[in-house]
């Protein structure tokens with residue numbers, strides 16, 4: 007990962023809610039084919055940071071560079087146009103619509119008369135779901151009738167379907183069983199090998215150590231530091247999260 | 257909104273009751289059946305109540321049902337727009353006043369302004385008046401939508417303000433006068449013997465509709481085959497085709513069996529030099545024009561809600577506004593369009609109401625907002641957002657109107673009518689809540 011321009015660079019990002027700085031002067035970057043873990047205690051500002059990248063929030067200060075060029079991301083549509091796809095912690099599904107309608111929400115397949123083509127979308131959904139979660143069968147129920155894990159597969163499918171180059175996953179396995187979690191891990195490895203850059207937020211250190219190339223740790227809205235996973239131990243990461251202390255060496 | 261695809265899941269092999277299996281195979285909504293049952297109950301109930309108590313059942317007559325269809329049209333047209341408003345978790349209290357204001361504007365255009373400009377009785381008068389009315393309605397709705405979506409003022413407040421503002425504005429426009437008579441062609445849009453299309457045209461419309469139903473079923477089946485989805489059993493397709501065409505033909509027969517009244521026939525015979533004795537002339541009304549307008553609006557609005565991106569976004573916003581926004585939907589713009597559409601449909605309601613009355617009065621449309629909202633809610637649209645259908649709202653309007661007409665026919669006085677309508681509204685929503693809790697939607 008040396009020498010090339012990063013896929014994404016978020017520089018000196020700041021965002022305050024009321025008086026509280028949820029993100030305070032944070033700089034992170036991500037290269038193609040790399041998985042960067044974002045760690046931190048609850049309320050550290052991880053979700054807020056990535057929501058700035060996905061267009062859900064606008065930063066008060068700081069810049070975002072995509073492929074080395076200054077990017078303006080004012081809303082989720084802008085983010086989509088940079089091929090940034092997001093799995094939100096809250097999943098962000100419309101509960102009254104079915105899986106296919108959610109997968110294609112905002113980017114529906116239309117017929118030549120401009121009408122939404124539900125059948126084509128369902129067929130596509132069946133195809134990709136068959137790859138990601140073959141156990142999923144409830145294609146015609148509204149997603150409110152799905153289990154937490156099934157809902158999560160819908161959200162994951164949505165992020166993967168549209169040829170993301172930059173993928174943001176905010177606790178993608180929080181509601182998944184062991185088998186499904188394993189499937190997401192496989193998926194992450196596969197996407198990585200296809201050259202996609204992934205920001206992965208997780209509270210599971212083992213997950214992170216196993217899947218990520220680097221980790222960036224946040225505490226109280228500030229960046230504690232970024233480390234190569236090969237250079238640090240689990241305990242050192244924990245110390246970064248809890249104490250906000252970078253490992254001391256050379 | 258689930259797509260009509262409830263049979264696409266894995267076929268259940270365990271034994272199922274006959275009725276649930278019937279519903280699943282035909283993909284008929286249980287709620288729809290419930291509403292139709294309620295409607296039939298009301299109709300039959302009023303008819304036999306009249307027969308037993310007053311010695312004459314006046315409800316199930318071509319004359320009454322034809323009038324019922326005309327009286328329902330204005331409220332039902334507005335109700336289709338209110339579905340979208342309520343689905344997006346908003347409310348519009350101003351529809352009655354927008355109706356009043358646009359009716360007044362159209363009347364002034366055709367009575368005070370256009371005759372001076374292009375001459376009294378010019379054939380374009382009604383067209384210009386209607387187009388102006390629709391544009392005015394759309395602009396008012398868009399203004400409301402802008403205040404709600406872009407300035408963040410709650411819809412309840414904006415449209416409560418609108419209720420007062422537009423009623424007052426209508427009064428100012430006409431200085432409190434009643435404007436009449438409206439243009440002769442315009443008044444046909446409100447129904448009446450001259451505002452109906454007659455027997456032959458009604459049959460043509462009916463046959464075209466039947467062909468359309470068959471084509472839709474066939475197209476749906478072809479589409480499912482293309483994607484290898486499970487098909488409806490053939491008997492279910494046959495059932496749907498039979499019921500669909502049967503209802504259409506029944507409706508045509510009904511409107512064609514209501515003849516013009518004697519007075520009008522006499523005038524007509526005199527004008528056309530017909531010497532057949534008046535008693536032997538039977539001229540059918542056929543479909544009333546406002547009913548055709550309603551059917552057209554119903555079809556367009558159904559396509560809009562179920563088959564277009566706009567409709568999909570409306571339901572997504574209702575289901576989860578944040579998710580809709582995060583999916584890249586411009587939720588404010590969609591909201592503005594919903595209210596603009598509502599305003600346009602109010603203007604269309606105004607066309608029907610004022611044409612039917614032959615004039616625009618100051619209190620035209622008063623309390624309509626309540627009937628429209630009641631119709632939508634009885635039709636199964638949920639105030640928690642994201643759920644509702646166009647056909648439900650139209651049926652809801654029909655239920656409301658049937659109740660009112662029925663009570664008038666059997667001689668209930670106005671006070672009791674109000675109380676019954678109010679109680680039915682609350683009861684309908686209660687039943688709906690129970691239904692939702694049980695079926696988990």
Ligand SMILES: Nc1ncnc2c1ncn2[C@@H]1O[C@H](COP(=O)(O)OP(=O)(O)OP(=O)(O)O)[C@@H](O)[C@H]1O
Pocket residue numbers: 023028046047048049050051052053054055095
């Ligand atoms: N919409 C909001 N309005 C006000 N404050 C907010 C909002 N969203 C987040 N915050 C605050 O910003 C801070 C960071 O929140 P954030 O959701 O980014 O944390 P997180 O690191 O994702 O935590 P978790 O691990 O629990 O998901 C918290 O103090 C939170 O209370």
Ligand SMILES: [Mg+2]
Pocket residue numbers: 052053054095176
């Ligand atoms: Mg979070």
